[in-house]
Amino acid sequence: MPTITDVCKLAGVSKATVSRVINGTGQVKESTRKVVFDAMETLQYRPNSLAQALANNKSNSIGLILSTFDGNYFGSLLREATNVAHDAGMQLIVTDGRNDTKLEIEAVNSLVDRRCDVIILYSRSLSEQDFADLKARISVPIVVINRCLKDQYSNAVCFDQQFATQLAMNHLLQKGHRDIACISLSLQSQTGQLRQQAYQQTLIEAGIEINPALLVEGDSQLGTGYQCCQKLIESGSPFSAIFACNDDMAIGAIKALHDAGIKVPEQCAVIGIDNEPLGQYIEPQLSSVELPIKAITHAAMQMALALAKGEATSTGTQEFRGKLVVRAST
Template sequence: MATISDVSRIAGVSKATVSRVINGTGQVKESTNLLVRQVMSELNYKPCSVAQTLATKRGNSVGLVLSDFTGSYFGILLKEASMSADRMGKQLLIADGKNHAVSELKAVHSLVDKKCDVIVLYSRQLSSEQVVALNQSIDIPLVHIGRELPVEAGYSISFDQKHAIELAVDHLAKAGHRSMMYLGPEPTTPTAMSRLNGFKQAIERRSELDICVNYAMSGFGYIEGYNATKDILKNRILPSAMVIASDDIAIGCIKALSEKGILVPKDVSIVSIDNDPCSLFTIPSLTTVDVPIQEIMAQAMLVAQQLSEGQNKFNSEIIRGKLIQRDSTQIVNIT
């Protein structure tokens, strides 16, 4: 692989001159510029993008901070971000927030150091106050996905979590269910808090139905849902319907139920959230609320491109999902 020293030697110029040609800085004769570029082409020399960034103070890149990489949800998100960056003609630089507030801050600052043009942040752990302070402390635009944030935090595009839960509860209530359980994570992240609070508020709005409610906790994931359901079956009477905070949890839940001979939806109806691609292929297929993460990320990347081009006036957006009715719910007799 050719190096800058090879280009310098064959072109008969200093490495500093080659560097000025690459970065378009300083005074270089046109004839020398053409010679250096011809040698670079003949050697198939590719300049180091990091070195170019440091020299020009422009990275021609979009940074993306995530706190999780597991599951198809984040796979879809990453794929869309990568395709959008390609269409923009920019590099996509990814940093791991490690599901911890301090790590999320470090991840953002690592991308600031790499001179990204704009940073897309999917934060699970930073408070609204921390995000606002972060936005005010750096000179690179921030685009937030997944959370509704104050305007001082920068542009944000979020999913209406409470509305998604409202759709789930409404579907079950109209189907005649008067005994429901919410199964989801401890309310330690904005998403978990919104989904749990959304369930409580949806039940309160239907107080005249006298719905019997129970709650159980489960981390996001198939295994977590499976184990949480096994604990439920040991200690509690199963409701006629469950609102489950994610498709992954629901899939684990259905397996645990089936192992005990409990059938979905005959014995218990289930509505979950996300519309993961695999939710169509479970047995039974999952009734779920679609979270259009691909569209959300595409819009976030579009705003990122416009911010990198100098536009700076955007109204934050809240996207709503829709119920996808499949086979995991059924109508029961209303008494």
Template sequence: MKKTTIKDIAKLAGVSKATVSRVLNGSKYVSPEAYNRVMKVIEKTGYKPSSIARSLVNKKTKVIGVLITDISNPFYSELVKGIVEVANVYDYNILLCNSFNEFKKEVEFLEILSNKEVDGIIFMTKGVTDEHRNFLRSFKKPVVTVNRKVKEFKIPNVDIDNFKAGYDATEHLIKLNHKRIAIIRAAETDETAGVERFEGYKKALDDYKVPFDNRLVMEGDFKAKSGYKAMEKFLRLENPPTAVFCVNDEMACGVIKCVVENGLNVPEDVSVVGFDDIPLASLFIPSLTTIKQPIYDMGAVAMRLVYKLIKGEKIDKEDYILPHKLVIRQSTKKRN
């Protein structure tokens, strides 16, 4: 059966192909009479316009590229949920790219998204390299970042105050009389979890006159296994920590598992604070004290911003800082 075309619709409605195109895209004025004739033919024939053809006319693909580092991490699945649900409201589709924490793959995905002519990109990469910056210089469509401020570019970034959050987590442990407070941070290439949260940790120690000990600083990769391994090293110290602040919840769960498997208890022997408040945090035993990020809202706000930019609307600022909250549960306890 022959597929109905715009030419067929125009012939049946007694109008030009240009008029049919205007009706379909709402691009220019069409008289009510011509509009009604075209719509009646479309309804009668069951015609559905090609999405590719429409994108060529509108110069819009109705697709947003989303680049993340690890979809298996509950943080990212919740973030993507916020993006997708708002995208659905705007009748946009998402092209999701998962880099598995590989810088090379991130840059490859950005080029792929550019070649796919996506209308905009939302990304939260492992870090920001010169390759990322080179891409941003050449990419002329809207970009919004989450948790990844790129200072050289006027790109909207959705985030929390990571310095203050790191400070709050550490201050909580200090107020519970802990003096040996360890941190499992991220790599220094990660401006938020690797630098800002770490700086907040150090500032809290300094403000409360708690000595900073470089032996109590370990680097993890956001996986529970890296938290476990870091805690093993802490426990081998002559004077091990009585509290540990982890820059994400998965590593905190690894820390708790290590403490228990070494014959100690949380929080009686070691207090633990995480970061993110993923669903597992409240279900873990003991339930995890953590910094709650509004993860879903961060994704939703990012999608709203990129949509505004696509529509040509002005946005009033570059930094969109959402509130965080210290959620106190069973994994922390006052030290006698």
């Protein structure tokens, strides 16, 4: 590949001059600018980003660490993130933390080694302490998605899990349900814990006794939604509604109910969280709580860009709320 030196030779100018025309900085006589452009053109020259990054101490890249690539949810996130990055002229470097604390930290390190200007971290497994440690250890700013960090010097965008759960639960309560089962996310994750706690709290506040048999733990996949629902049915404890902590599990649950000959919503109502597009194409259409993943991602990217450009040193935490979407399943 041609280097700046090749361009220099062909154009008969110094590197400084070529660099100036590449970057549009400083003064360059129009005629020599033309000569340089022509040389770059005929050589098909493109600057080496690595060298630029090294010289500038700035790589024009945003590191993004995801805990998984599953489902529509992360697809939306990635789409939005790549769009914003592209429009800002930044490269997005995506890594999979594979839902594993060690791998996630490893991923952060390698992104730091690559001198990303900022890192966006979506982790299900890292604790608040882990975040604090990371922040103290590395000099690259970090934006955290899906965790509300109280610390005002942190950069985070999150979703009000408690509020979303209340929306779903109150909807079921209003419909007259008292025996409401819950298919939770993994209770290893903070999101899983928060939703499950809010589920219980809402029941308590409604004066309903908690029935442990009606709480089963899934892992957010269709398959566990199905299996968890089967367990609920087999448990023998009666229930007239299921609060599934995400749409995929809700869909799995609906299938299990169908297979057991239980009619939705007549014999059992089902609601999820996420409001995936898919919810509209199953039978019956799924009630859910919209999780504005696009807006959340957008906000995280804006924070990241501000941080990368040095326009801010910390952005605080921005919290988003869902809204109820009622369809035929409740």
